[in-house]
Amino acid sequence: MFFEGSEKKATIVIDSEQLSLLNDVSDDFWSQLVQRSDAHILSSIKNNDCKAFLLSESSLFVWHDRLLIITCGSTRLVRAVEYFIQKMGVDTVQQIIYQRKNEYFAHAQSSTFGDDIKLLNHYITGKAHRFGELDNHHNYIFHHDNGVHASSNDKTYELLAYQISKKASDKLTSSGLTTKEIREFLQLEQLFSDFILDDFVFDPFGYSINAINGQQYLTIHVTPQENSSYVSIGSNVNLIKLAPRFLSILSPKSFDLLSFNEADFSEFTATFIPKNYVATALVNQQLNSNYLVCFANYIMPQQAFSPATNIDLLAQSHAL
Amino acid sequence: MFFEGSEKKATIVIDSEQLSLLNDVSDDFWSQLVQRSDAHILSSIKNNDCKAFLLSESSLFVWHDRLLIITCGSTRLVRAVEYFIQKMGVDTVQQIIYQRKNEYFAHAQSSTFGDDIKLLNHYITGKAHRFGELDNHHNYIFHHDNGVHASSNDKTYELLAYQISKKASDKLTSSGLTTKEIREFLQLEQLFSDFILDDFVFDPFGYSINAINGQQYLTIHVTPQENSSYVSIGSNVNLIKLAPRFLSILSPKSFDLLSFNEADFSEFTATFIPKNYVATALVNQQLNSNYLVCFANYIMPQQAFSPATNIDLLAQSHAL
Numbered sequence: 138m139f140f141e142g143s144e145k146k147a148t149i150v151i152d153s154e155q156l157s158l159l160n161d162v163s164d165d166f167w168s169q170l171v172q173r174s175d176a177h178i179l180s181s182i183k184n185n186d187c188k189a190f191l192l193s194e195s196s197l198f199v200w201h202d203r204l205l206i207i208t209c210g211s212t213r214l215v216r217a218v219e220y221f222i223q224k225m226g227v228d229t230v231q232q233i234i235y236q237r238k239n240e241y242f243a244h245a246q247s248s249t250f251g252d253d254i255k256l257l258n259h260y261i262t263g264k265a266h267r268f269g270e271l272d273n274h275h276n277y278i279f280h281h282d283n284g285v286h287a288s289s290n291d292k293t294y295e296l297l298a299y300q301i302s303k304k305a306s307d308k309l310t311s312s313g314l315t316t317k318e319i320r321e322f323l324q325l326e327q328l329f330s331d332f333i334l335d336d337f338v339f340d341p342f343g344y345s346i347n348a349i350n351g352q353q354y355l356t357i358h359v360t361p362q363e364n365s366s367y368v369s370i371g372s373n374v375n376l377i378k379l380a381p382r383f384l385s386i387l388s389p390k391s392f393d394l395l396s397f398n399e400a401d402f403s404e405f406t407a408t409f410i411p412k413n414y415v416a417t418a419l420v421n422q423q424l425n426s427n428y429l430v431c432f433a434n435y436i437m438p439q440q441a442f443s444p445a446t447n448i449d450l451l452a453q454s455h456a457l
Numbered sequence: 458m459f460f461e462g463s464e465k466k467a468t469i470v471i472d473s474e475q476l477s478l479l480n481d482v483s484d485d486f487w488s489q490l491v492q493r494s495d496a497h498i499l500s501s502i503k504n505n506d507c508k509a510f511l512l513s514e515s516s517l518f519v520w521h522d523r524l525l526i527i528t529c530g531s532t533r534l535v536r537a538v539e540y541f542i543q544k545m546g547v548d549t550v551q552q553i554i555y556q557r558k559n560e561y562f563a564h565a566q567s568s569t570f571g572d573d574i575k576l577l578n579h580y581i582t583g584k585a586h587r588f589g590e591l592d593n594h595h596n597y598i599f600h601h602d603n604g605v606h607a608s609s610n611d612k613t614y615e616l617l618a619y620q621i622s623k624k625a626s627d628k629l630t631s632s633g634l635t636t637k638e639i640r641e642f643l644q645l646e647q648l649f650s651d652f653i654l655d656d657f658v659f660d661p662f663g664y665s666i667n668a669i670n671g672q673q674y675l676t677i678h679v680t681p682q683e684n685s686s687y688v689s690i691g692s693n694v695n696l697i698k699l700a701p702r703f704l705s706i707l708s709p710k711s712f713d714l715l716s717f718n719e720a721d722f723s724e725f726t727a728t729f730i731p732k733n734y735v736a737t738a739l740v741n742q743q744l745n746s747n748y749l750v751c752f753a754n755y756i757m758p759q760q761a762f763s764p765a766t767n768i769d770l771l772a773q774s775h776a777l
Contacts, residue, residue, distance in 0.1 A: 241591050243563040266765035271561050271685045272594065272619040272711060273756075277768065299592040365591045391592060391737070403762070415735055415758040430765070436593075436756070438735040442723070443699035445586035445742035445750070448597065456589070 140343070141245065142360035143238040144195060145214035145253075146207045149221055150232040150287075153202035155226075155271050159188055160201070166224070171197060174208050174217040182335040187363060189347035189354060191335050196347050196356045207371065209358065215253035222260045228250035232426055233261060233281040234397075238297070239274060241365070250277040255350055258325065268420045268432035274299075276432060286427040287398065294376035294394040299369040302362070302388035309361030310342045319344050319359075323386060329355055364446050377405040383410060391436045402431040413437060445449075460663070461565065462680035462687035463558040464515060465534035465573075466527045469541055470552040470607075473522035476545075479508055480521070481565050486544070491517060494537040502655040502669060504568050509667035511655050516676045527691065529678065531565055535573035542580045552746055553581060553601040554717075558617070559594060561685070570597040588740045588752035594619075594713050598744075606747040607718065614696035615715040616684060617672045618688040621681070622708035629681030630662045639664050639679075644705060648699065649675055686765050693699060697725040704731060722751040733757060 151158060164181075167190060170266060171178055176194040183189070190197040195207040204221075208214045215235065222230060237250045248256075254265060263282045269275030276299075301309075306324055308314075318334045320326055325334065329348050330353065336346035344359040353374055360367040368387055370376060376383075377394060384392065392414070396402055402421065414435035421431045471478060487510060488498055496514040503509070510517040515527040517566045524541075528534045537553065538605065542550060555577060557570045568576075574585055583602045591594030594617075621629075628634075628642055640646055649668050652675065656666035664679040674691040688707055690696060696703075697714060704712065712734070716722055722741065734755035741751045 228760045265768040268765045270620050300590050368769045378531045417756045419762045439739045441740045442741045445588045448585040
């Protein structure tokens with residue numbers, strides 16, 4: 138079985154003087170919005186600043202002035218964005234950032250990044266960039282180019298880990314695993330002790346967690362199967378500082394860092410990224426909306442040969 | 458404009474006591490076979506051991522007992538293999554190796570590797586492996602598993618270079634470029650002085666060359682455009698020994714080496730791969746047909762940040 142872990146991600150910022158997304162919008166609206174992308178809501182947690190929905194494919198976070206939605210698999214996230222614009226009106230929207238990682242089963246997607254942007258262009262105009270080389274990990278990022286500038290305090294981080302160690306993969310695919318065991322394995326209660334947590338173990342495997350603390354959020358999605366493993370971590374807490382801990386738990390062969398508005402990206406990576414990883418990509422770009430986007434891919438150099446991966450043709454022919 | 462440089466490749470070995478593919482098969486047959494994959498023949502060269510056809514998308518080489526066909530873009534090579542089996546009869550075939558590199562515009566392909574193998578399974582049975590991680594450069598290789606063993610002298614090599622230097626890309630995309638200028642730039646007449654050469658410059662750019670000398674062959678295909686550049690070199694001459702020369706000319710950010718039956722792959726790479734590259738993948742596997750397949754990916758670690766790549770949404774929306 139294959140599963141496309143690579144995510145699509147949208148951030149929508151509104152004028153919060155008109156409306157509070159957190160207080161003035163019903164759960165039914167969010168349920169409808171999520172359904173537009175072919176996902177559904179599993180559960181939610183809330184504090185005074187943020188509501189976090191755990192989805193069948195990833196997560197939705199809603200604050201007073203913004204939302205963040207992340208979906209994976211073959212979902213069509215852009216339709217959720219379209220639904221938001223149609224229902225709320227394009228004048229409510231101050232900024233939209235729409236992002237897609239390169240996919241590993243691209244032929245199984247119902248649309249391309251270009252298709253998605255074509256759809257958004259019916260409502261808003263913007264610019265798009267590719268962060269990373271075509272033949273390496275990369276992210277396509279579109280942003281609404283409307284003269285509205287982001288606050289430099291609006292910092293977010295992604296840490297995306299690929300091909301985690303056999304030990305971590307075995308642990309995370311063991312049968313009957315509970316949320317408690319996974320939280321412990323990932324040391325989440327230690328690292329995020331002040332956060333409210335909401336998590337779910339998928340069948341036969343896979344794990345998602347949302348965590349909030351005031352305006353702070355953390356979301357982790359685990360696709361643990363060996364040979365196609367992927368762990369995505371997103372937060373407005375500095376994940377570059379936390380990278381040593383996660384890398385030591387997961388020991389991925391490769392990982393990406395992506396940040397919005399982290400001016401000290403270089404300094405942080407120089408300090409916190411373990412020296413057994415080397416950078417294969419380093420990209421930064423100031424968007425017109427004033428967001429500084431930094432992207433890096435790191436790999437663990439290989440010293441010894443591994444055997445090839447057997448392909449079960451019957452089981453996987455639809456995926457390859 | 459985008460172009461899928463990633464190739465599909467098939468090697469078919471026959472019982473040459475029954476038939477000489479070189480002497481007993483008409484050009485019309487090869488023309489029909491090539492057309493089945495949605496390519497066509499541009500030109501050919503021949504000696505007593507080999508005939509090499511330059512194709513609209515890559516190359517076909519025919520020897521007495523075997524053929525090698527390589528096609529790129531959105532061609533469907535497996536249909537050429539099917540045509541061969543149907544016309545020649547499955548009993549003529551001793552070995553088929555069918556190979557596909559990971560594609561960068563996979564959604565634009567008319568079939569997946571799994572689809573292709575499903576088609577071949579109507580005629581032959583075999584095994585498939587993936588060389589390289591899902592999130593890194595990788596090759597899918599299927600081989601006919603019929604108890605026939607390959608000769609250990611049957612050695613072939615691929616050197617695949619990605620994201621060549623701006624200098625090389627600028628040179629190879631300059632307008633009005635002649636075959637002579639490209640041969641000089643790639644130092645082909647020096648390196649392969651005893652070979653008969655046949656080459657072609659595509660419009661607006663792109664370059665293919667076939668070269669033969671006795672049973673030896675060389676084929677090079679250049680997709681030179683900046684930000685998605687790719688140069689593929691295939692030969693039964695030891696390309697690991699020649700890597701320093703090609704790497705110094707092209708200065709790619711990343712390259713793959715793939716070999717069949719090179720028992721000294723480790724020793725050659727230790728000796729010949731420049732130390733400014735690090736290995737991100739090292740895979741070897743003995744196939745049931747006795748071929749030893751070795752695969753490596755190397756990257757040039759990045760020290761400095763580059764800007765993101767602008768995406769022209771109107772021009773590229775079909776490609777992303």
